[in-house]
Amino acid sequence: MLEPGGALAELRVGVRHWCEAHVPPGWRHQQRGADHAELVEFLRWWGGELRCSGLFAPHWPREWGGGFSVEEQVVIAEELARGDVPRNALFHVAVFNVAPTLFHNATREQRDRFLPGIRDGEVWCQGYSEPDAGSDLASLQTRAVRDGDRYIVNGQKVWTSWAREADWCMLLVRTDPSEAKHQGISCLVVDMHSPGIAVRPIQQAWGPADFNEVFFDNVVIPVENRLGPEHGGWGVAQGTLAAERAISILEMTERLRHHGIEGAIREAVAWRLERGEVALDDPAVRELLAECWAEVHVVRNVLNQMIDDIILGVDVSGSSSVIKVLYSELLHRMMLRITDLRGVAGQIDAGVLACAGWETGFWMNDFIHSFGWLIGGGTNEIQRNVIGERMLGLPR
Amino acid sequence: MLEPGGALAELRVGVRHWCEAHVPPGWRHQQRGADHAELVEFLRWWGGELRCSGLFAPHWPREWGGGFSVEEQVVIAEELARGDVPRNALFHVAVFNVAPTLFHNATREQRDRFLPGIRDGEVWCQGYSEPDAGSDLASLQTRAVRDGDRYIVNGQKVWTSWAREADWCMLLVRTDPSEAKHQGISCLVVDMHSPGIAVRPIQQAWGPADFNEVFFDNVVIPVENRLGPEHGGWGVAQGTLAAERAISILEMTERLRHHGIEGAIREAVAWRLERGEVALDDPAVRELLAECWAEVHVVRNVLNQMIDDIILGVDVSGSSSVIKVLYSELLHRMMLRITDLRGVAGQIDAGVLACAGWETGFWMNDFIHSFGWLIGGGTNEIQRNVIGERMLGLPR
Amino acid sequence: MTLSSAEQHELRSTARALLGRASTSKRVREVVASEAGFDADLWKQMVELGWTSIHVPERLGGAGCGYADLAVVLHELGRAFTPSPFLATAVLATGALLAADHDEVAVPVLAELVAGGSLGTVAFASVGGSYEPAQRSVSWSPDGTAVQLNGAAGYVVDAAASDVLVVAARAVDGTTAVMLVDATSAGLRVERMQTIDLTQRLFNVSFDGVRVAAEQMLTEPGPRAEALLDRLLTLGVVATASDAAGIAEQALESTAQYARERIQFGRPIGSFQAVKHHCANMAVAVEASRATTKAAATDLDGEPAGWRTTAGITASYVGPACSEVCALAMRVHAGIGFTWEHDTHMWMKRAKLDEVLFGRPAWHRRRLADDMFPVLAAK
């Protein structure tokens, strides 16, 4: 069990040793082409491994089993990426999105009710987007009508990751349709085993089917499951904090470095161009790969700056959109360029590997997957509006 | 004197011979670094050469000394580009913008009054943009007040090419400020020697000072100098026709091919990269230059399609924005990439050559010059609006 | 005689109507899951409409039109992302036989292909997907009065469905030969290479001492055989470019429609300049791709001298431009475009395969440089 508060160098060695001992060799190979059930089973098992290590939720407060400082979280993220761990995808929403919301917007009772479950391996999903409320999330129409000490919920959510596996859902609903659109929203915790919930999987363009549509038909939710004030759910939903987001992208950036671009450089020793040249010996290929490698460091530099600011207590909320655009566009461009470099050989189906990041070495698939990052979490078009309006003071 | 109506192949040979006999060898070298007065003198001389050849205004009607078919105009444009003629920059507005407006929107008397002058070497300028009416041209404020059989004009124009040299100006003014902005505009022909006109040159970012601000202080213009109906000037100003625009861009595209990209390929035999490699031998450089060369052909293909459509009588007005965006963005990207290829050697001032196109071989300067094409004639942002709204039916 | 523009227009309308009925998204998804991988009924109709013989001379039973006309069909097949043996049979195999010097072997097979009696393809990429002569990985050697083939070719379109294969092979001394091989020949094995694009099927074809009669050669081994393969490569490039231009055109239309209809923030998203400009950029790329593939197909009906250049220009621009159109379609469709149910990914995947099937754009640029720079630098 790794503990916070020691020397950073020791923590680094500790995480490194833990990875060496626990990351199953060959997991990338074994999980390639796995179906949804196999994927879920593997992610459950892997989440369990992480829970035993102290690395499941290092950013949580000490009393909840975390307590690692931001510097320590950086070291952990670096070493997990370096150690090529599977992504903790099944529990990501619970650990990185729900828990921070609970820490900041829930009552003590709510925390005591929900956090132990997360710590013990309950799966959460997030019911935010709707078919007609995507980029314009605040126009959501799923309705919760107050009926004494409970809400009756009707409506539909979409793009809900892991809804089939989820025990709980953090749900945004409209409680007051008469208010301006950001005002009449509340945030509820829904037991996914409640009657009236139907889940339909959506297969993604790149293969996996971890997205879902979720239908709510007179679902009953006790009022005590509301997070934050009634009609005050919009602020609650902005829960994920800059620090967690920065660490999260940092881990992805380090994965992109170790297994993405450096993986490509290692593989390119064996790739041949049309005239039989070793790809890695070709000047144009060298320029391309070196440029990508340099740009991963650029993203990391921006993250370092954000983390320095977080440690100093500077507000970095403006940088969240910047890092999202920067990382996602680099990821996308890199996947495209390496796919193109592979030519027709890169068009052969190598089998989807859904429990890694965007660095599965199946570049064409990673390229399609990368659109998820251009689009999800607020399209880059919306992010650019945010940058223009909030950072640069441009009029709406 | 070249005449229309013969075989295309003979016309091609004729133009080629004419170029060989009349284009002064070494004009690029001699005119490099020329000041404004030298430039104007050279362009006046060159315009005279063209006037004697029948190549000054091949697209005009036969009765006015033109009469070349669209196919013949293509051959002429190709051969002029191939023959490396100086650009007929000083007379371009008169020949390509004013004359078509006169043919389509002027009375017989007005044509008889103004066209002979153009044919004899009078210079025209175009008073359209204003400091507060650039992209939003229709918001122009220069005011013409009707006073019997004359207008009294007050206001200011900007980005007016060759205003200092101009004998005449085709001017857009507001005659009815009470109307919606596109409605109250009239188009007047102004004698640039009239009292009350002041011209101040504006130097461009890339060097030359052929732009001007023009100030009108109670300038008197006879009513018979109005083109088209009173308050009906907006339609008149859209005078340049798709065919002339297509031929004009075709000539520039051919120049870009012969003297731009093919010039770069010829020069790159002598360029050395950092390790002493001949640039043209380097795989990355070869890919880059071949890509540019291919793309010039792509622009040409689109032009050929437009010209086929024009000959068939198909409306190509939608394609004007497409070709403008395509050509200007290619030009810009090509100039940038070759500038970058030249490294620090490309940052040395080689002397501005203002009477060529964007293919002076002084890449860094051509790069800066190329912004003029991204911006002028309606910024590419405005062009993309037009494409979205008019071609694709997207809402405003 | 190529078709007049009115006739081309009619061909296009016919094709669009047929494929609009018979190659819907739903149908394509069924067909790609089937064993055959294409719709035999639809193929029959295509043959009956004469699409397979548009470019075949009248003396050989064709319509005697040109590649410019054939490209109209290819464009429409791209629009509907139709799985069909058209590329392999009508463009590649038929193209090889039309370019053959030895009529006695070519003509009977050609008649079969044109009539829909059999399917064909061409195996001329190396196992690594290269079209460079030196990389060819099928070898031929004399074996009595016949020749023997050994080795393998990669990325062969629709090989499993083909009755005949045109095979490019290389002798020990480097001499290239192109010959017609029966798909049932002993020692010939066909193995699926599963691609991301579900609508086109590629195969590895291996030759283990396959015996082919010497008279099955389509032309004399050596430079004429190389010229024939060069021509085939250009055909492949122009065909996939036409297909990609069709995909891109359809992606543009669908995306513009979505942008007109999809409401966010109380307005159609197409009224937002970011979306509008994505669509405008798509329109520019589509116009340029259409004009370029049309010019390229027209070149194929002209002098052979310029074909390599045509291939280079087309491959350098069209594939990347059409893929970028599909990428913009994905951005504009956002969430919905990221689902398997929507067609956006089908467009994208087919366009990406089209882009590289007959050589990477980067490789074509290098070829273009090799061919043209000595000429241009000397001007």
Next chain:
Amino acid sequence: MTLSSAEQHELRSTARALLGRASTSKRVREVVASEAGFDADLWKQMVELGWTSIHVPERLGGAGCGYADLAVVLHELGRAFTPSPFLATAVLATGALLAADHDEVAVPVLAELVAGGSLGTVAFASVGGSYEPAQRSVSWSPDGTAVQLNGAAGYVVDAAASDVLVVAARAVDGTTAVMLVDATSAGLRVERMQTIDLTQRLFNVSFDGVRVAAEQMLTEPGPRAEALLDRLLTLGVVATASDAAGIAEQALESTAQYARERIQFGRPIGSFQAVKHHCANMAVAVEASRATTKAAATDLDGEPAGWRTTAGITASYVGPACSEVCALAMRVHAGIGFTWEHDTHMWMKRAKLDEVLFGRPAWHRRRLADDMFPVLAAK
């Protein structure tokens, strides 16, 4: 001891205030037209404020801070596109002397430079602008107890204003030497290379049998001399990147302000998404360039092992990104930005020179590949 962030903030404020007064657009345009090409009064104030000695150890009369602090000044000089001998004297020449092994030659000159008593520069590019050792075009050979220099160096910053030059030369056997040369030495000639950027001056420096005393060597010829030049190249890259980041930051702020104020179609143009997104893209590039130059300058205060990599990463990204920021500034400013009177072109031209002065990004990528790929491929 590098400065605390509060101290850095103060240094930045002081610099911005001074340059805001003394390096206005109007003043810069006057100064670049003057013979000196920089403002001697301003330079004096810069020296008095201690900017030239920020990174010089206290034992040598400096402040004993680091390159991370010096980069603050460079960033501000970029913002104001100030013409000044800072890059040549305080970064390059001082950097060379600080890295010298032979204190007896370096220290007295260093004291002069730091105190503003003289100006210096480094001549280490080939006449063609290459920093590759094999391309060096100044040769050295023993000449009694002295050495003799022949040949020329290109693209030497501020050579005409310099009193001393650090010169890199190559012996017939390839051995590199780095030595201090008096600008008044017989046989040394300085010739202006007129750049498009008006704010920085470059020169060709030729050596016609210039004699230099052997003790003027800054270090032993050979690997140590090469290491010193490698260090200088990294200094140059990081300094020009800091300058470019400053330009880009200023271009972003000015452009955003223009977009807030300029009205077209009845609205500030910044409310149009096309303009807003241009500005947002500028902001992303500025953040990334700032973070990267800061990281690079901090690296310079650490272990030398990583400097080449630092140079590669910085040069690969920052120059092109900042030039693109200036290009977007030009697009948003449109007509007004295309005039000589407006500063947009001044930003662009200086950023473009910064981008390539110490090697093309493409060359740095190749160096990075040469250094790193063997290591990475073996991991």
